[in-house]
Amino acid sequence: QKEVEQDPGPLSVPEGAIVSLNCTYSNSAFQYFMWYRQYSRKGPELLMYTYSSGNKEDGRFTAQVDKSSKYISLFIRDSQPSDSATYLCAMNNDYKLSFGAGTTVTVRA
Amino acid sequence: DAGVTQSPTHLIKTRGQQVTLRCSPISGHKSVSWYQQVLGQGPQFIFQYYEKEERGRGNFPDRFSARQFPNYSSELNVNALLLGDSALYLCASSPVDTEAFFGQGTRLTVV
Numbered sequence: 417q418k419e420v421e422q423d424p425g426p427l428s429v430p431e432g433a434i435v436s437l438n439c440t441y442s443n444s445a446f447q448y449f450m451w452y453r454q455y456s457r458k459g460p461e462l463l464m465y466t467y468s469s470g471n472k473e474d475g476r477f478t479a480q481v482d483k484s485s486k487y488i489s490l491f492i493r494d495s496q497p498s499d500s501a502t503y504l505c506a507m508n509n510d511y512k513l514s515f516g517a518g519t520t521v522t523v524r525a
Numbered sequence: 526d527a528g529v530t531q532s533p534t535h536l537i538k539t540r541g542q543q544v545t546l547r548c549s550p551i552s553g554h555k556s557v558s559w560y561q562q563v564l565g566q567g568p569q570f571i572f573q574y575y576e577k578e579e580r581g582r583g584n585f586p587d588r589f590s591a592r593q594f595p596n597y598s599s600e601l602n603v604n605a606l607l608l609g610d611s612a613l614y615l616c617a618s619s620p621v622d623t624e625a626f627f628g629q630g631t632r633l634t635v636v
Binding site (some may be wrong): 460461462467504515517 | 555
C-alpha cells in the first residue's frame with residue numbers, strides 16, 4: 417500500500433466550476449500537508465501549506481485536513497482555464513516529502 | 526527574490542555515462558532535497574542535505590550520490606546511467622522541515 421493515495425483523474429470541468437481534489441494517507445506521523453500545482457514539464461509550485469486539522473483559505477483555494485480520517489482535500493472555486501494543470505498532494509513528518517501520484521485537471525473555457 | 530535554480534534544464538546522456546546536476550537554493554535556506562519524477566508519477570525522494578550533512582536518503586542505488594557546498598548549493602551525481610534513470614530531477618529548498626520550494630527541474634534523457 418502506498419503511503420499517499422491520490423486519484424489520478426483526469427478531471428475535466430467547465431470554467432467557473434468548483435474543482436475538488438482529494439488524497440488519503442496511511443502514515444499517522446505526517447505533520448505537514450501541502451498542495452502543489454505542476455504545469456507540463458515544469459517544477460511543482462507550492463499552492464497551500466497546512467499543519468493542523470481544519471480549513472485554510474487563500475483566495476480561490478481552500479485546503480482541508482482531517483487527521484482523524486487521514487484525508488486531505490483541495491477546493492478551487494471559480495476555476496479558470498489557467499488552472500489546468502496536475503495537482504500534487506504532499507506530506508511530511510521530518511525531512512522527506514511523500515507525494516501522491518497527481519491529479520490532472522482540465523478547465524474547459 | 527530568486528527562487529530555486531537548477532542547471533542544466535535538459536540533457537541527453539548515453540547508457541553507462543555519468544551526469545552531474547546542480548541546484549542553488551533560495552537565499553537563506555539551508556536545506557536542499559533532491560527528487561526524481563518519472564512521467565505520470567509523483568516525485569520520489571532521493572536525498573536531503575542540511576548544513577552540508579546528509580540527513581536522509583531514499584530507496585535509490587549507490588549510483589546516486591550528492592553533496593552540499595558551504596554556500597548551500599548542491600550537486601546530484603548519477604553514475605553508470607540506465608535507461609530507467611530518464612526522468613525529471615527536482616531540487617527543493619526549505620528553511621527548516623516545513624514547506625519545500627521546487628526548482629524547474631532538469632530533464633534527463635538516457636539513450
